[in-house]
Amino acid sequence: MKHEKLYKIGEVMQYTGLSRQTIHNYTLTGLIQEAKRTASGHRLYDESVFERLEQIKILQSKNYTLLQIKKILEQQKTKK
Numbered sequence: 868m869k870h871e872k873l874y875k876i877g878e879v880m881q882y883t884g885l886s887r888q889t890i891h892n893y894t895l896t897g898l899i900q901e902a903k904r905t906a907s908g909h910r911l912y913d914e915s916v917f918e919r920l921e922q923i924k925i926l927q928s929k930n931y932t933l934l935q936i937k938k939i940l941e942q943q944k945t946k947k
Contacts, residue, residue, distance in 0.1 A: 873902055873911035883920050898923060898937055 874882075876890055883890075893899045894910065899920065902913040919940070926936045 871902075871913055873913055874916070876910055876912070879912055879916060879920075882917065885920065893920075893923070896933060896937065898933065898940065 876887055879885070879890055880887055890899070894901060899912070899916050901910040903911050905911060922940065923936055926939060927933075931939065
């Protein structure tokens with residue numbers, strides 16, 4: 868069985884340069900999803916979060932709002 872690495876929010880912050888609050892807000896609004904939680908309730912993210920965050924950054928650079936970005940990403944997900 869393959870074990871995929873899970874990343875704590877601090878690691879996601881380190882690799883992406885985003886703040887803890889931004890990552891938290893993206894999670895709450897459904898732009899990104901946690902893979903699971905630790906026993907103490909800490910969010911853990913899988914590898915796919917990095918690609919998703921990159922897509923969000925690109926769309927933001929094109930002046931899309933977070934609501935528009937969420938709709939775009941949802942449409943992409945349903946096409947796959």
